[in-house]
Amino acid sequence: MQTNMFNNDTICAIATPAGLGAIATIRISGPEAFALVAKVFKQHGKPFDTDKIVSHRAYYGHVVDNGEMLDEVLVTFFKAPHSFTGEDSAEISVHGSVYIQEKLLHILIAHGCRMAEAGEFTRRAFANGKFDLTQAEAIADLISSQNEASHRVAINQLKGDFSKELQVMRSKLLEMTALMELELDFSEEDVEFADRSQLKALLQATLDKVNILKDSFRLGNAIKNGVPVAIVGQTNTGKSTLLNALLGEDRAIVSDIAGTTRDTIEETLNINGILYRFIDTAGLRQTDETIERIGIERSYRKIKEATVVIGMLDATNDYESMLSSANDILAKVDFDQQQLILCINKVDTLPDQGEAVLGQLRQDLDNDMIMVICLSAKRKFGLNDLYNALKHNQPLTHPDTTLVTNVRHYEALLHASDSLNHVKEGLEINVPTDLVSQDLRQTIYHLGSITGEITTDEILGTIFSRFCVGK
Ligand SMILES: Nc1nc2c(ncn2[C@@H]2O[C@H](COP(=O)(O)OP(=O)(O)OP(=O)(O)O)[C@@H](O)[C@H]2O)c(=O)[nH]1
Ligand SMILES: [Mg+2]
Secondary structure, three states: OOOOOOOOOOEEEEOOOOOOOOEEEEEEEOOOHHHHHHHHEEEOOEEOOHHHOOOOEEEEEEEEEOOEEEEEEEEEEEOOOOOOOOOOEEEEEEEOOHHHHHHHHHHHHHOOOEEOOEOHHHHHHHHOOOOOHHHHHHHHHHHHOOOHHHHHHHHHHHHOHHHHHHHHHHHHHHHHHHHHHHHHHOHHHOOOOOOHHHHHHHHHHHHHHHHHHHHOHHHHHHHHHOEEEEEEEEOOOOHHHHHHHHHOOOOOOOOOOOOOOOOOEEEEEEEOOEEEEEEEOOOEOOOOOHHHHHHHHHHHHHHHHOOEEEEEEEOOOOHHHHHHHHHHHHOOOOOOOOEEEEEEEOHHHOOOOOHHHHHHHHHHHOOOOEEEEEOEOOOOEOHHHHHHHHHOOOOOOOOOOOOOOOHHHHHHHHHHHHHHHHHHHHHHOOOOHHHHHHHHHHHHHHHHHHHOOOOOHHHHHHHHHOOOEOO
């Protein structure tokens, strides 16, 4: 529910994590913020004079309610518009007892404050023009960032470089569209205000930029949610055993019955600062069993979506069937976009620990793009070789490149790219100006929806409800 959003009331919430801590902070924002704090905050036993507030300064005192002292506190005041939300705001730091935190919230609410909804502080900041939508979303990403790479991407987005790129494109298109629409007013006179060759050049430049941003999503998403690594292969090759070995826990069921794993199992793991999303899949084989078949279809889908494919081969099988499984897997890999690591598993059962098979397979496949390693998932050896192979697929990020990490942005860019292509085609076959300008408006709309220049309440509601209360 986001109904009260623009009622201009005063809201409060605990901004620090739930539970016990050394200190906790309660955040208050809105027109009555200072007056509300003054109702409960005392210095040297005397009422606090809000006229004397200096913005961004911390004041020591006590929260007293009904003559009873609740806690010793520090209150920091932020005067509008120089606060996070752009409104008068205060932060009360209390001792981190759960009782104190909740009691203080109750006291504030009893005095007329309203409990904030999820993301409401950030939504108010957005409404007050403190930042645009991509920056608001970057704040959520920053809070949830768990490693250096995802932190860096969130910081870049927060700095607003992505927004600037979009705004420049959008305003150039707007200018051109306005000129075209002016022509419509003079349709009798057959004038051309918008130079068509300039328009074509602008379209191409915009399309190139939009496509670069769109294509960066694969990498951006990998950084944010983990590089997707699909573990695939025939039944009983040891895929689930490998997942468990990587995680160091018995996450997936392992058995010598072929077809044990029916559904995909995903777990993220941080290896040397990079987040990977390992996906154990149902073993590939011919089957009449409906559920297993659905699982196998999912395995194929996961191969498509993965950045890295780990193809599991079983060293206890004869060489010819291993080679044919390897060929089946590599036929499904798109080497322009994906990396394949073939793992000869169960080499603990071979006297030379797989050395001979490894050499033979490398020779027969004769493909530089494929890495082949020996492994025993069960005895946990060869894992280091796997980590090293994965290193070749670290998401490379240049600090200055803009990466799209958000599905909403990605979808808007897809739409923008489609409508730009429409405009281009339209110009080539000389469709009427009003139709071209309609397609241009579509592009402008999609680009504007990313930064929040064009949004509906519903979209905003969905975005901000993903934030935690207090943010
Ligand atoms: N000797 C040996 N056995 C292994 C190794 N890895 C797995 N196994 C055994 O192989 C059998 C199958 O292992 P799983 O991990 O269930 O195989 P899977 O590929 O997930 O099988 P499905 O889920 O049926 O597709 C089990 O009995 C494992 O103990 C290994 O490195 N060495
Ligand atoms: Mg399995």
